[in-house]
Amino acid sequence: MVITDHSLFVWPGIAQAVGVSRQAINAIETGKFNPSLETAFRLSKLFGVAIEEIFELVH
Numbered sequence: 001m002v003i004t005d006h007s008l009f010v011w012p013g014i015a016q017a018v019g020v021s022r023q024a025i026n027a028i029e030t031g032k033f034n035p036s037l038e039t040a041f042r043l044s045k046l047f048g049v050a051i052e053e054i055f056e057l058v059h
Helices: 011-018 022-029 037-047
Strands: none
Touching (some): 011 037
């Protein structure tokens, strides 16, 4: 997940906005955890971009 380009946001604010913990956002960002589809959609809406712009499918 590449959300660090949005420097106006901070981890606690992102976490609160999408309804997960700050630790979950950090784990998603570092690739240690895959978010639920609901969380992915919430992140997409928060940043105003398509899910595909945030996440990529890795085989």
